[in-house]
Amino acid sequence: MSKISEILVHIETAYRTQQPVPFIRDNYPISEEEAYQVQHAFIERRVHKGDAVAGYKISMTSKETQAIANTNEPAYGTILTSHILQADTEYALFHLFQPLIEPELIFFVNEDITASADTQEIIEKTSIAPGIEIPDARYIDWFPHFSLIDLLADNTATGRIVVGDPVPTPSFEKLGAVDLDLKYNGIPTHTGSSSAVLGNPVYAVKWLIEKLAEHNRSLQKGMVISSGTFIPPFRAKAGEYITSYRDIGEVKITLI
Numbered sequence: 001m002s003k004i005s006e007i008l009v010h011i012e013t014a015y016r017t018q019q020p021v022p023f024i025r026d027n028y029p030i031s032e033e034e035a036y037q038v039q040h041a042f043i044e045r046r047v048h049k050g051d052a053v054a055g056y057k058i059s060m061t062s063k064e065t066q067a068i069a070n071t072n073e074p075a076y077g078t079i080l081t082s083h084i085l086q087a088d089t090e091y092a093l094f095h096l097f098q099p100l101i102e103p104e105l106i107f108f109v110n111e112d113i114t115a116s117a118d119t120q121e122i123i124e125k126t127s128i129a130p131g132i133e134i135p136d137a138r139y140i141d142w143f144p145h146f147s148l149i150d151l152l153a154d155n156t157a158t159g160r161i162v163v164g165d166p167v168p169t170p171s172f173e174k175l176g177a178v179d180l181d182l183k184y185n186g187i188p189t190h191t192g193s194s195s196a197v198l199g200n201p202v203y204a205v206k207w208l209i210e211k212l213a214e215h216n217r218s219l220q221k222g223m224v225i226s227s228g229t230f231i232p233p234f235r236a237k238a239g240e241y242i243t244s245y246r247d248i249g250e251v252k253i254t255l256i
Contacts, residue, residue, distance in 0.1 A: 003028060003030060003034070004030075004034060004037050004038055004041060005041075006028065007024050007028050007030070007038045007153055008038055008041050008042060008045075010024060010028075011024075011038065011042060011138060011153060011154055012042070012045070014097075014138035014139075015138065020097050020098070020138055020139055020140045020141075020142070021138060021139060021140065022139065022140055023139050023140075023142075023145075023146065023147065023150045024149065024150055024153055025147045025149055025150055028149075030149055030153075031149075032148060032149065032152060034149075035148070035149040035151075035152035035153045036152055036215065038152070038153040039077065039078065039152055039153060039154075039155050039156070040078075040215070042155060043078045043080070043155070046080055046082075047080075051080045051081060051082050052080065052081045053078060053079070053080060053081075053223075054079045054080055054081045054083070054084055054223065054224055055078075055079045055109070055219075055223035055224035055225050055226075056076050056077065056078055056079055056208055056212070056219075056223070056225055056226075057076065057077045057078075057079055057133060057156065057158055057161065057225070057226035058074050058075075058076055058204045058205070058207070058208050058225065058226065058227055058228045059074060059075045059076070059077065059135070059151070059156045059157065059228070060073075060074045060075050061074050061196075061197045061198050061204050061227075061228030061229065062196055062197070062198075062228075062229075062232075064232060065229075065232070065233075068144050068146070069146065069147060069148040069151060070147070070148065071148050073207070074198070074204060074207055074208075074211075074228070075148065075151060075152055075156050076156060076208055076211060076212070077155045077156030077157065077158040078155060078158065079158060079161055079224060079226065080158075083158055083159070083160055083161050084160070084161050084163055084224070085160050085161065085162045085163070085253060086162075086163065087130075087162060087163065087164045087165070087251040087252055087253065088252050088253075089253065089254070090253075090254045090255075090256050091160065091253060091254070091255055091256070092255075092256050093236070093237075093238060093255050093256065096134070096136045096159055096160070096236075097136050097137065097138055097142075098136065098137070098141070098142060098143065098235075099134045099135065099136040099159050099160075099235075099236040100134065100135045100136070100143060100157075100159075100233040100234060100235060100236055101132065101133075101134060101233065101234055101235075101236045101241060102132070102133040102134075102135060102229035102230075102231075102233045103131070103132055103133075103180050103182055103190070103192065103229060103230050103231060103243040103245075104131045104132065104133045104197075104226050104227055104228060104229050104230065105128055105129070105130065105131060105178065105194065105197075105201050105227050105245065105248065106128065106129040106130070106131035106161070106163050106164070106166075106224055106225065106226055106227070107122075107126045107127070107128055107169070107201075107205055107224065107225040107227055108126055108127040108128070108129060108166045108223075108224055109125065109126055109219050109220065109221055109222065109223040109224070109225070110125055110126060110127060110221060111125040111221055112125075112218070112219070112220050112221050113125050113126075113209060113218065113219040113220075114218075115209060115210070115212075115213040115218060117206065117209055118206070119172055119200075119202045119203070119206060120172070122169075122202050122205050122206060122209075123169045123170075123171070123172060123175070123202060124169075126169045126205075127166035127167060127168060127169055128166060128167060128168075128169045128170070128175075128248060129163055129164045129165055129166040129167070129248070129249070129251070130164035130165075130243060130244070130245045130248050130249045130250055130251040131161060131162055131163050131164060131226060131243075131251055132161075132162040132241060132243050132251055132253055133159075133160075133161055133162075133226050133229065134159045134160040134161070134162065134236060134253075135157040135158070135159050135233060136157060136158075136159025136160070137150075137151070137154050137157040137159075138154050139154065142157070143157075143233070161224070161226050162251055162253045163224065163251070164249055164250065164251035165249060167248060167249060170247060170248075172200065172202060174247065175194060175200055175201060175202055176194055176195055176199065176200035176201075176202075177193065177194065177195065178193065178194035178201075178245050178246055178247065178248060179191070179192075179193055179194075179245070179246040180192040180193065180194075180230045180231070180243060180244070180245055180246075181243070181244045182231070182241065182242070182243050182244075183240075183241070183242045183244075184239055184240070184241055185239045185240050186240070190231050191231075192230030192231040193230060194230060194245075196228075196229075196230050196231065197227060197228035197229070197230065198228065201227040201228060204227045204228045205219075205225055205227055208225065236255060237255070238255050238256055239254070239255060240252065240253075240254045241253050241254075241255070
């Protein structure tokens with residue numbers, strides 16, 4: 001059995017048993033590219049079993065989160081249709097391992113985006129929606145103890161993506177200055193700005209396009225992109241979360 005196949009079995013064991021597994025880095029010293037190969041193979045198997053690719057998520061869009069994984073660029077994971085939750089719903093925490101909360105803007109791709117797209121093409125070909133990412137990895141005590149290859153091999157800790165209603169994507173300038181207010185059980189707990197996402201979330205999407213091209217992938221009409229958290233992630237627990245984004249809208253999820 002190849003190294004990639006062995007790691008894939010390791011990750012899939014966690015999914016099958018609903019029990020977290022040890023990090024892969026100690027027993028499987030692999031490269032970043034090989035870790036992406038594990039992710040792609042895992043996604044192919046999920047699709048073969050009836051799921052479908054819905055888009056991509058972008059992780060580590062701040063210097064702080066990149067430092068955790070000892071890298072100098074973001075990373076991407078693949079969003080499946082089974083990962084997406086509609087706003088204003090309830091979701092049971094027992095479906096997840098050790099989930100986090102990350103307020104993020106969600107881009108909707110309205111037209112295929114070229115591999116050489118600049119920021120203006122991205123803005124013109126997308127809509128944008130309020131969102132909440134609920135990252136979740138299949139490792140024992142994974143956050144913040146993961147390495148880059150651990151994260152990539154486990155689909156970059158893709159858990160669930162809560163998606164609100166899209167509106168036209170604002171101008172570049174406005175997109176870089178979207179304010180966030182987050183409430184937990186009706187109490188304000190966090191504020192943030194879209195400038196925390198590589199200076200502007202559209203830069204995160206541009207990075208994603210270029211990285212996908214290296215793997216012969218692209219952003220196609222109908223896909224969604226979770227573009228990066230406005231604030232440092234924190235542990236999810238039962239309760240109601242509402243994220244409000246100025247001039248974009250708000251989204252709510254209740255974890256039970």
